[in-house]
Amino acid sequence: MAERDAAEATMSHQAPERSSIPSGDNTVWADISPLLDAACKELGDGEMIHGENFNLFAAMSALEIMDPKMDSGIVSKYCSLDEAIEDGAAPVPLSHDKTIDVQSIIDIMDHLLACEATWHSGHSLAQTVFSCIYLLRLDRTSSHAILHSYCRVIRATCKAVVSVVSDARTHEEEDLFSMTYGLPLDGDGDEKCLSFLNAVEETICRQLRAYIEPLQHNLDLEDGFCKALLCRLRFPKCYHAVAFCICLQPVVLDITHRICSLPALLSFIRLLQHFFHTLACMRRPQGRGFEMARKHIASCILELESILKSAEFLRFGVCGTCEDSIEDKTTASGHTPIGFDASLNSRSAAPTPPRAIKILSWKRAVEYFVKLLHDLDVICSYSLDPSLEGVLRFVVQFQKSKPDLVARAHLQVLLVQDGKLYGRDPIFAVITKASALPEFTKNHDIQKSECFMQLGQLVINMLKILCTNAAWQRRKLGKILQDWRVIYVQLELALRNEVGEVSSNMDDEKMSVKILRHVLNWVEEQTYWIASRFLMLGFELDLYSPSEYCMVYWYLYVVLIKLAEKTHFRMAVSNEPIKRKGKKKKDSLKEVAKESRVHPAILFLQCHMCLAEGLTMMLAALRNDLMVLQSQNPFNTEQERFLQHFELLQKACIPDHISYPSFKESTSYARLSTLVMYNYFKDAQRIAKEIKSSFSNDPEKLAELRRIEQVAEHNGIALNVISQVGALDPSLKVTFEFTHHPCFATAVVKRS
Amino acid sequence: MEQEEEEARMHKAEFDPPEIEYVSYGGEHHLPLIMNLVDQELSEPYSIFTYRYFVYLWPHLSFLAFHKGKCVGTVVCKMGEHRSTFRGYIAMLVVIKPYRGRGIATELVTRSIKVMMESGCEEVTLEAEVTNKGALALYGRLGFIRAKRLFRYYLNGVDAFRLKLLFPCPEIHPSLSMMADRVESHGHHDHISPEECPEHHHIS
Numbered sequence: 001m002a003e004r005d006a007a008e009a010t011m012s013h014q015a016p017e018r019s020s021i022p023s024g025d026n027t028v029w030a031d032i033s034p035l036l037d038a039a040c041k042e043l044g045d046g047e048m049i050h051g052e053n054f055n056l057f058a059a060m061s062a063l064e065i066m067d068p069k070m071d072s073g074i075v076s077k078y079c080s081l082d083e084a085i086e087d088g089a090a091p092v093p094l095s096h097d098k099t100i101d102v103q104s105i106i107d108i109m110d111h112l113l114a115c116e117a118t119w120h121s122g123h124s125l126a127q128t129v130f131s132c133i134y135l136l137r138l139d140r141t142s143s144h145a146i147l148h149s150y151c152r153v154i155r156a157t158c159k160a161v162v163s164v165v166s167d168a169r170t171h172e173e174e175d176l177f178s179m180t181y182g183l184p185l186d187g188d189g190d191e192k193c194l195s196f197l198n199a200v201e202e203t204i205c206r207q208l209r210a211y212i213e214p215l216q217h218n219l220d221l222e223d224g225f226c227k228a229l230l231c232r233l234r235f236p237k238c239y240h241a242v243a244f245c246i247c248l249q250p251v252v253l254d255i256t257h258r259i260c261s262l263p264a265l266l267s268f269i270r271l272l273q274h275f276f277h278t279l280a281c282m283r284r285p286q287g288r289g290f291e292m293a294r295k296h297i298a299s300c301i302l303e304l305e306s307i308l309k310s311a312e313f314l315r316f317g318v319c320g321t322c323e324d325s326i327e328d329k330t331t332a333s334g335h336t337p338i339g340f341d342a343s344l345n346s347r348s349a350a351p352t353p354p355r356a357i358k359i360l361s362w363k364r365a366v367e368y369f370v371k372l373l374h375d376l377d378v379i380c381s382y383s384l385d386p387s388l389e390g391v392l393r394f395v396v397q398f399q400k401s402k403p404d405l406v407a408r409a410h411l412q413v414l415l416v417q418d419g420k421l422y423g424r425d426p427i428f429a430v431i432t433k434a435s436a437l438p439e440f441t442k443n444h445d446i447q448k449s450e451c452f453m454q455l456g457q458l459v460i461n462m463l464k465i466l467c468t469n470a471a472w473q474r475r476k477l478g479k480i481l482q483d484w485r486v487i488y489v490q491l492e493l494a495l496r497n498e499v500g501e502v503s504s505n506m507d508d509e510k511m512s513v514k515i516l517r518h519v520l521n522w523v524e525e526q527t528y529w530i531a532s533r534f535l536m537l538g539f540e541l542d543l544y545s546p547s548e549y550c551m552v553y554w555y556l557y558v559v560l561i562k563l564a565e566k567t568h569f570r571m572a573v574s575n576e577p578i579k580r581k582g583k584k585k586k587d588s589l590k591e592v593a594k595e596s597r598v599h600p601a602i603l604f605l606q607c608h609m610c611l612a613e614g615l616t617m618m619l620a621a622l623r624n625d626l627m628v629l630q631s632q633n634p635f636n637t638e639q640e641r642f643l644q645h646f647e648l649l650q651k652a653c654i655p656d657h658i659s660y661p662s663f664k665e666s667t668s669y670a671r672l673s674t675l676v677m678y679n680y681f682k683d684a685q686r687i688a689k690e691i692k693s694s695f696s697n698d699p700e701k702l703a704e705l706r707r708i709e710q711v712a713e714h715n716g717i718a719l720n721v722i723s724q725v726g727a728l729d730p731s732l733k734v735t736f737e738f739t740h741h742p743c744f745a746t747a748v749v750k751r752s
Numbered sequence: 753m754e755q756e757e758e759e760a761r762m763h764k765a766e767f768d769p770p771e772i773e774y775v776s777y778g779g780e781h782h783l784p785l786i787m788n789l790v791d792q793e794l795s796e797p798y799s800i801f802t803y804r805y806f807v808y809l810w811p812h813l814s815f816l817a818f819h820k821g822k823c824v825g826t827v828v829c830k831m832g833e834h835r836s837t838f839r840g841y842i843a844m845l846v847v848i849k850p851y852r853g854r855g856i857a858t859e860l861v862t863r864s865i866k867v868m869m870e871s872g873c874e875e876v877t878l879e880a881e882v883t884n885k886g887a888l889a890l891y892g893r894l895g896f897i898r899a900k901r902l903f904r905y906y907l908n909g910v911d912a913f914r915l916k917l918l919f920p921c922p923e924i925h926p927s928l929s930m931m932a933d934r935v936e937s938h939g940h941h942d943h944i945s946p947e948e949c950p951e952h953h954h955i956s
Contacts, residue, residue, distance in 0.1 A: 635917055636895045636920050644899060
């Protein structure tokens with residue numbers, strides 16, 4: 001009813017022609033107010049008018065207009081960029097007063113720095129750096145040399161960063177990052193922007209000298225006066241200084257301000273120059289620009305320090321003693337910068353989420369850049385280790401400092417270029433080296449087989465995944481386990497075919513069999529390495545609850561056994577020319593470990609195994625004896641939680657014949673009394689101590705051994721305490737903390 | 753955080769748990785109650801369509817808790833096919849501050865999960881902020897595991913955990929096919945990843 005009435009009402013009202021959006025061939029503009037009026041009268045609560053294709057799921061994406069939480073349009077001050085500019089939101093020059101002009105430019109630079117850091121931390125370019133009206137209309141600034149050249153270099157820097165992140169494709173979950181659609185990121189002649197900036201830098205230096213010379217002259221004459229002024233200017237409690245300065249002649253104040261502002265300005269310009277150079281040097285293939293990049297990074301850090309120092313001066317007289325409020329500001333001075341409006345882009349085509357974001361404070365932004373530069377420096381000081389083992393170790397170590405997207409993208413672009421390691425070493429050569437095959441095998445024709453092509457791709461994928469953020473990395477590592485398993489099965493099949501076939505060329509046949517045998521073992525070793533990393537990352541991401549630690553350590557233990565077994569086999573064949581068959585019983589490794597000739601790398605793994613086994617048994621005994629750390633719930637059992645946590649490992653049969661019943665079997669008899677008799681933690685401590693001398697040149701491994709010792713020592717003591725008083729004292733509380741190691745917990749025993 | 757807890761203690765409502773009445777979503781008159789509660793406690797703005805999507809399609813999965821006629825808590829859920837498993841999804845869970853810490857949220861969510869289980873769901877999922885200790889503890893007690901961490905999931909930059917509860921014995925439940933038909937008849941294609949859905953759990 002309502003619809004028909006409304007439709008009639010619409011027909012009788014001819015809507016006025018709209019000029020902004022013309023009507024198409026089959027469409028015409030109509031006033032729908034009468035339709036809505038009629039509908040409002042007819043409809044009850046919960047009823048609505050909708051088309052046939054309406055569905056409730058799609059309707060969730062609806063935004064309610066005029067609700068400031070959803071409709072970002074209503075909070076914007078201007079309807080268009082032109083309107084903002086006409087209204088004087090971004091004047092050129094910023095002020096006709098030279099002093100204010102310089103100060104305002106510093107504020108803009110500060111804010112742009114904060115914007116850039118905010119962008120790097122996962123927000124859109126449109127809402128951060130490109131909230132700068134000057135950047136959106138760069139042509140307007142051409143009369144202002146500093147502003148113009150600075151903005152151009154900022155634009156070029158953003159472009160360089162977008163390019164490295166896009167090339168790396170490590171930004172799966174951070175896709176806002178490289179969305180630049182609708183933003184004026186491409187500018188003609190931006191490659192020349194640095195020369196403009198260099199010219200500006202020179203001019204400022206000249207100006208600075210011109211100011212300082214007369215003042216130095218003055219200094220001689222009125223030494224005491226100037227010193228008093230300068231020291232007050234630097235005095236943190238500015239009240240006295242403000243009072244003092246007000247009494248001074250404006251000219252003196254003006255000059256002092258400008259002298260102190262100019263170095264800050266210079267620092268910004270130099271920071272940007274060096275940062276731009278750093279990015280350019282780092283992009284040179286195979287790390288050829290690293291040495292130069294490190295020099296620029298060092299200069300960047302120096303300039304950031306000067307910028308930090310300038311803050312005290314810039315803040316002078318702005319808000320007196322209100323240190324707190326300055327903490328949130330995006331500029332060192334605490335001023336709101338001229339020429340920014342984040343809401344402008346919400347009306348343009350640029351992709352932005354409909355909500356306002358908070359720009360990082362100036363202080364946090366400086367901290368961010370210091371960290372970024374440090375991370376980039378770590379990459380630049382890496383010596384392109386040709387062994388895959390070395391690469392993996394470096395990446396894992398690098399990730400420990402939780403580098404941000406930009407640094408991770410740089411690492412990835414370095415590691416994988418043109419389908420080669422460092423853009424230099426063919427992946428097949430990397431694989432044969434990792435499999436302990438002789439050097440000449442790297443040219444063998446077997447690399448052209450489908451299997452090896454796929455394996456090469458898997459290695460590249462793994463390297464890329466290892467450069468992503470920990471959360472994403474773990475998910476991806478879990479998924480690729482299946483691929484590694486499949487390639488293993490294919491290689492095994494290929495090996496069987498090779499052995500079965502009688503080749504005309506016996507030597508060649510032997511070689512391909514040898515390659516397949518070695519690679520097969522290495523694929524398994526690598527698969528278990530990925531599995532162990534997958535399990536350990538779960539601790540860093542806080543994915544396990546204390547009641548699940550027991551099963552996680554147990555699983556980690558069984559994976560580590562297999563890893564050590566495969567590593568041992570690889571080392572055995574690479575050290576001994578005589579072939580040894582890799583048939584080993586499950587427990588053989590323990591016996592082997594007791595032999596004095598076991599490689600330190602295996603013993604190192606053994607330490608981790610002892611900790612994992614010790615924690616498994618300790619946790620199991622606590623459950624069996626003290627009935628703690630059990631979780632009963634109304635909906636499922638421990639078995640379901642086991643299946644969920646290890647679903648990806650189980651699907652890929654990593655390791656074979658491992659299931660929930662085998663976990664129960666190996667833990668249900670654990671008792672505190674027997675654990676004290678056979679203390680795994682003591683083993684861990686003993687081995688760690690023994691192998692320290694083998695790693696005297698490896699500070700990372702030594703640090704890890706120290707952590708192992710600490711975990712083992714604390715847990716050993718805790719185990720003794722619990723076994724002595726645990727059963728008798730119900731007030732005893734055992735908790736697990738990660739104070740000594742990110743993955744291996746330390747038991748803390750307390751009386752409640 | 754501590755201050756917040758202190759405040760909460762000071763403004764604790766006095767009541768006996770049996771005084772709380774739990775009601776399944778009963779129609780349009782409940783909608784404003786749910787909306788008010790969620791609007792009041794959560795910063796994320798939801799349009800009325802978001803609520804309608806859930807309560808219209810799965811009214812039997814949404815519950816409200818009343819104390820002396822006042823709505824003090826609610827849970828909003830859905831279920832459907834997701835990558836060949838039939839799964840339940842908890843979209844919103846809210847209990848107002850003075851009533852927290854007394855098991856109301858647990859009761860609300862338990863009721864929803866029971867209906868999901870009876871309807872043939874194989875698992876239940878949801879997302880919660882990594883900083884939301886109360887929600888994480890509650891779901892942990894119910895058997896949920898933290899299956900994944902979602903990097904900077906929320907617009908405020910906070911990571912989320914994807915929590916999952918797997919029901920035992922994945923036998924074919926007779927009502928499973930029925931449920932699938934019912935969902936289909938609403939013309940709703942539920943191949944949506946939960947990421948696209950609203951997600952907040954404020955209960956402690």
